[in-house]
Amino acid sequence: MRGNIISILVLSVVILLIAISGFSPIFEIGGLNPLIPVDLADHLRGYDITCSGYFGTVWYQYVGLIMIASTVLFYAIQYHIIDKPTFNQKHHLWIMIAFCMGFNFFIAFIFPYNSLQSGDYCKDLNFSVFNCAGFAFTNSVLCFVFYSLLTSLTIPRKLSRNCSHTTLLTP
Amino acid sequence: MKKLYFISLLFAFFLYGCKSEFEQFNEQSLTFATNDKSIDKKEYENLLEQISLSNEKGFQQFKDDKGKIDNAKVVSYLKKYFSAKNLAITAADIWQPENTATKADKFNINVFLENSASMDGYVKGVSEFETAIYNLLGDFKISGVCDSMNLSYINKNLLTQKKNALAPDIQDFIEKLEPSTFKQRGGDRSVSDLKNILNTVLKTVNNNNVAVLISDFVFSPGNKTDAQDYLNNQGVGIKIDFASKLSTFDLSAVVIQLNSRFNGLYYDKMDTPIPLKCKRPYYIWIIGNTKQISKILKTKMLDNIKGGYQNLLVFQKSRETNQPDYKILLSNQVGSFRLKEGAKGPICDSKKSDDSRTKGLFGFTVAVDFSNSLQDENYFTDTANFMLSNPKYSLKIEKITDKQNLSLSGFTHKLIFQTKALQDETLKIDVVGKVPSWVYESNSDDDASIAKNDTAQKQKTFGFKYLVEGVSDAFYPKSNAISVSSFNITIIKN
Numbered sequence: 001m002r003g004n005i006i007s008i009l010v011l012s013v014v015i016l017l018i019a020i021s022g023f024s025p026i027f028e029i030g031g032l033n034p035l036i037p038v039d040l041a042d043h044l045r046g047y048d049i050t051c052s053g054y055f056g057t058v059w060y061q062y063v064g065l066i067m068i069a070s071t072v073l074f075y076a077i078q079y080h081i082i083d084k085p086t087f088n089q090k091h092h093l094w095i096m097i098a099f100c101m102g103f104n105f106f107i108a109f110i111f112p113y114n115s116l117q118s119g120d121y122c123k124d125l126n127f128s129v130f131n132c133a134g135f136a137f138t139n140s141v142l143c144f145v146f147y148s149l150l151t152s153l154t155i156p157r158k159l160s161r162n163c164s165h166t167t168l169l170t171p
Numbered sequence: 172m173k174k175l176y177f178i179s180l181l182f183a184f185f186l187y188g189c190k191s192e193f194e195q196f197n198e199q200s201l202t203f204a205t206n207d208k209s210i211d212k213k214e215y216e217n218l219l220e221q222i223s224l225s226n227e228k229g230f231q232q233f234k235d236d237k238g239k240i241d242n243a244k245v246v247s248y249l250k251k252y253f254s255a256k257n258l259a260i261t262a263a264d265i266w267q268p269e270n271t272a273t274k275a276d277k278f279n280i281n282v283f284l285e286n287s288a289s290m291d292g293y294v295k296g297v298s299e300f301e302t303a304i305y306n307l308l309g310d311f312k313i314s315g316v317c318d319s320m321n322l323s324y325i326n327k328n329l330l331t332q333k334k335n336a337l338a339p340d341i342q343d344f345i346e347k348l349e350p351s352t353f354k355q356r357g358g359d360r361s362v363s364d365l366k367n368i369l370n371t372v373l374k375t376v377n378n379n380n381v382a383v384l385i386s387d388f389v390f391s392p393g394n395k396t397d398a399q400d401y402l403n404n405q406g407v408g409i410k411i412d413f414a415s416k417l418s419t420f421d422l423s424a425v426v427i428q429l430n431s432r433f434n435g436l437y438y439d440k441m442d443t444p445i446p447l448k449c450k451r452p453y454y455i456w457i458i459g460n461t462k463q464i465s466k467i468l469k470t471k472m473l474d475n476i477k478g479g480y481q482n483l484l485v486f487q488k489s490r491e492t493n494q495p496d497y498k499i500l501l502s503n504q505v506g507s508f509r510l511k512e513g514a515k516g517p518i519c520d521s522k523k524s525d526d527s528r529t530k531g532l533f534g535f536t537v538a539v540d541f542s543n544s545l546q547d548e549n550y551f552t553d554t555a556n557f558m559l560s561n562p563k564y565s566l567k568i569e570k571i572t573d574k575q576n577l578s579l580s581g582f583t584h585k586l587i588f589q590t591k592a593l594q595d596e597t598l599k600i601d602v603v604g605k606v607p608s609w610v611y612e613s614n615s616d617d618d619a620s621i622a623k624n625d626t627a628q629k630q631k632t633f634g635f636k637y638l639v640e641g642v643s644d645a646f647y648p649k650s651n652a653i654s655v656s657s658f659n660i661t662i663i664k665n
Contacts, residue, residue: 031520038509042501048229049255050248051578052498053513055193055229120255124501124578 023064035134108139193229292435505534
């Protein structure tokens with residue numbers, strides 16, 4: 001019960017933060033994330049190709065929404081679509097999380113990497129492939145955190161016939 | 172399985188819905204441009220409609236304070252955007268609404284050529300002087316801003332040569348000119364009373380008439396008066412005449428310095444005739460209202476003067492300060508900062524440099540577009556013409572010549588600021604109206620030595636600074652520094 005309340009609180013704070021400031025504070029962890037340097041952060045915030053302002057594609061928003069949607073999708077696949085007694089062990093959940101993290105790593109890497117390769121970014125910004133990987137790693141970690149929070153909530157899980165007790169640690 | 176399809180479909184719609192109107196505008200313009208390597212009227216109007224219907228932040232860069240769309244900004248953005256996308260599309264490939272001059276917008280040009288004896292040296296044989304003036308008057312005639320042209324010589328008296336001049340008249344007026352013709356066409360050619368000449372010319376200027384005055388602008392104090400007193404008095408007189416005109420009229424003036432071969436007698440401050448054969452400066456003054464002067468400058472005909480000009484200076488009645496387009500560059504940072512709200516600032520999270528070479532310094536670079544100003548672009552490269560609200564900032568200025576750098580495209584100058592005293596503040600950058608340094612470099616206070624092998628003296632104009640200072644004091648009174656261009660940059664430490 002206490003775990004449920006904590007998860008709901010954390011999720012509420014995250015949703016509120018996203019509603020107010022978008023995904024940037026989540027990814028940048030308030031500017032403390034060393035994996036996303038300032039220049040890459042500006043590109044992901046949408047600093048446009050003509051270097052005039054934040055008029056370009058807000059990659060944080062795309063990647064963040066894909067992360068949430070894909071996590072919900074992976075969760076739904078295991079808990080509500082497959083929903084089988086042969087696929088309700090904790091290691092099955094870990095496998096799904098690993099796939100989801102891999103998918104999100106790929107998504108978060110490919111967008112800035114593609115911009116970098118095609119030159120489709122403000123040339124005043126300096127970032128590298130290594131920085132793109134740092135952002136991708138951050139996204140996959142956030143995916144793990146969100147997946148963990150989602151599966152720790154009893155409410156959606158209870159709607160599953162065969163996985164209602166499946167969490168990261170049980171059964 | 173149906174559930175999976177449904178969720179995937181929802182996912183796709185959800186992602187498509189993320190696209191901002193500005194991104195859709197970009198995509199649309201790119202589609203238009205890739206189709207036929209141009210943007211036609213229908214496509215351009217479609218894009219304009221998108222701009223006018225949306226209040227998104229990205230579209231604000233195309234609108235002025237009143238929300239009116241600036242076509243020049245739209246075309247400039249599209250050009251930059253297409254270039255970034257490696258599409259070879261120039262401004263000529265983008266349809267633009269034409270600004271055709273109506274008959275009411277046109278004006279008459281009164282040309283006054285000073286023909287005092289000191290001007291004879293410029294017209295002996297075929298000189299650059301004749302070619303440049305003939306070329307300029309021809310350009311005026313065909314530019315579409317000129318309704319009619321009247322040609323006159325001026326010395327102590329005004330000698331009208333031709334009203335509503337046609338091409339052959341212009342040729343007769345200037346190209347076929349020789350010192351003997353100057354003499355024939357008369358008037359009192361013994362002295363150059365510049366105050367009187369300028370006053371006569373000023374009287375002809377109104378909303379339908381622009382004046383073009385051509386002269387060497389060398390004062391003739393004569394041997395009976397003290398040269399210094401004479402120059403001071405002439406300067407004050409010119410200032411009063413211009414100030415009086417400014418009080419009733421939206422006056423602007425362009426001063427162009429040119430160079431030409433001179434072969435004849437030069438009259439020094441004591442009126443002693445000195446034979447000279449060298450290059451000498453002469454000047455073209457264009458005087459009219461701000462709208463007329465702005466039109467002439469926009470036609471770029473002054474840039475096409477045969478042989479080019481040395482310097483150009485614009486005086487304009489200050490009504491409202493021009494706010495140039497600018498952006499803070501993320502490159503060339505000394506220390507570090509972020510632009511959380513875009514390239515116009517504020518500069519946030521500013522920190523001084525820890526680097527050994529620049530330790531303790533904070534610096535940033537601003538790209539500014541001064542092309543909308545009437546003033547010559549060289550005026551903006553002189554730091555003496557800038558005033559900063561915080562004198563602890565040092566300023567360096569560079570003209571932008573790198574046409575390949577997309578980030579600098581559409582901007583004319585780079586202003587590089589540095590300080591050791593970083594603090595939270597709004598830094599006000601003013602370009603003030605004042606006499607530029609080239610005027611002082613071109614001025615001579617004593618031309619007696621011109622006959623000797625003094626090359627520098629031959630390139631100077633006796634008393635020129637008194638003339639320009641007189642006009643400058645009328646336009647920009649010294650008691651109150653007048654800002655012709657201004658913008659603010661907010662700097663926040665943390």
